[in-house]
Amino acid sequence: xKTPSKWLEKISVFIYRVLLVFYxxxxxxxxxxxxxxxxxxxxxxxxxxxGMRGLISLWLSTLYDVASSVIVExxxxxxxxxxxxxxxxxxxxxxxxxxxSVVFSVPRISSEAPASGPTHITTTTPVPPxxxxxxxxxxxxxxxxxxxxxxxxxxxxxxxxxxAPSHAVEPGPIIHDEQFGRxxxxxxxxxx
Amino acid sequence: xxxxxxxxxxxxxxxxxVFHILLALADGERHGYGIMQEILAGTSGKLRIGPGTLYGSxxxxxxxxLIEESDERPDxxxxxxxxxxxxxxxxxxxxxxAEAKRLLxxxxxxxxxxxxxxxxxxxxxxxx
Numbered sequence: 001x002k003t004p005s006k007w008l009e010k011i012s013v014f015i016y017r018v019l020l021v022f023y024x025x026x027x028x029x030x031x032x033x034x035x036x037x038x039x040x041x042x043x044x045x046x047x048x049x050x051g052m053r054g055l056i057s058l059w060l061s062t063l064y065d066v067a068s069s070v071i072v073e074x075x076x077x078x079x080x081x082x083x084x085x086x087x088x089x090x091x092x093x094x095x096x097x098x099x100x101s102v103v104f105s106v107p108r109i110s111s112e113a114p115a116s117g118p119t120h121i122t123t124t125t126p127v128p129p130x131x132x133x134x135x136x137x138x139x140x141x142x143x144x145x146x147x148x149x150x151x152x153x154x155x156x157x158x159x160x161x162x163x164a165p166s167h168a169v170e171p172g173p174i175i176h177d178e179q180f181g182r183x184x185x186x187x188x189x190x191x192x
Numbered sequence: 193x194x195x196x197x198x199x200x201x202x203x204x205x206x207x208x209x210v211f212h213i214l215l216a217l218a219d220g221e222r223h224g225y226g227i228m229q230e231i232l233a234g235t236s237g238k239l240r241i242g243p244g245t246l247y248g249s250x251x252x253x254x255x256x257x258l259i260e261e262s263d264e265r266p267d268x269x270x271x272x273x274x275x276x277x278x279x280x281x282x283x284x285x286x287x288x289x290a291e292a293k294r295l296l297x298x299x300x301x302x303x304x305x306x307x308x309x310x311x312x313x314x315x316x317x318x319x320x
Contacts, residue, residue: 065243065245073244
């Protein structure tokens with residue numbers, strides 16, 4: 001058993017007292033002195049058993065304890081705070097607002113399709129024979145930043161050119177989707 | 193403050209710190225350092241609960257009626273009168289028992305699945 005160093009104990013306890021300021025005031029007022037007493041006892045015991053090494057080990061575990069318990073006590077204090085309590089009823093309202101915004105955003109995005117719609121797509125990309133559906137993303141000349149997806153058929157095969165319900169998509173490179181027999185391409189839109 | 197109307201099961205599963213504090217107080221009242229020492233001894237030194245976690249748990253356990261502060265002092269001559277002692281309430285004992293049973297069931301399942309080597313299953317038979 002080693003003789004505990006009094007000044008190391010005092011310095012440690014002083015630092016621990018300072019760390020207590022991170023706890024909520026109510027908690028500190030009720031339990032602060034007991035926590036200091038407990039830490040002091042632990043300091044003495046750690047030094048008696050393992051000297052400086054024991055004290056360092058105690059400090060490492062104490063720092064973790066302070067960090068984790070401060071977060072817990074602070075969050076619980078915040079939950080009891082009158083302002084937070086008063087605003088608690090807002091959480092279901094916020095959920096409803098988020099849901100409503102999702103529901104109403106879908107038709108809004110759809111309505112962003114051009115009124116006339118792109119009706120013709122010019123591309124020099126060769127269409128493989130097995131491709132029976134052509135998807136293209138394009139933008140109108142007056143709104144180049146808005147990209148629309150359109151579905152077109154292949155004119156060489158006597159199909160009509162059609163416009164699908166469009167939604168905004170990120171512009172990207174030409175993608176050959178062999179699995180689904182589609183060709184995705186990007187190009188300008190022209191009115192006939 | 194006790195909660196006789198509460199079902200002990202409603203508080204399960206307990207956080208490890210809370211269950212260990214209940215265990216430490218099961219055989220008598222103790223102060224904070226005594227609780228910490230008892231937990232260290234009961235876990236072969238593997239679980240050290242720091243002051244923040246200990247008194248945070250004690251605060252909530254007092255509010256839940258699991259423990260109460262004791263007015264009695266073992267011997268003022270031997271003890272620092274600033275220390276506060278805590279003891280189990282009847283409700284706290286029921287909650288500790290319910291948690292112990294719950295953990296026993298868990299251990300039983302682990303034994304049946306042979307996860308605990310060197311320990312016999314809880315139910316076994318000998319054929320002659």
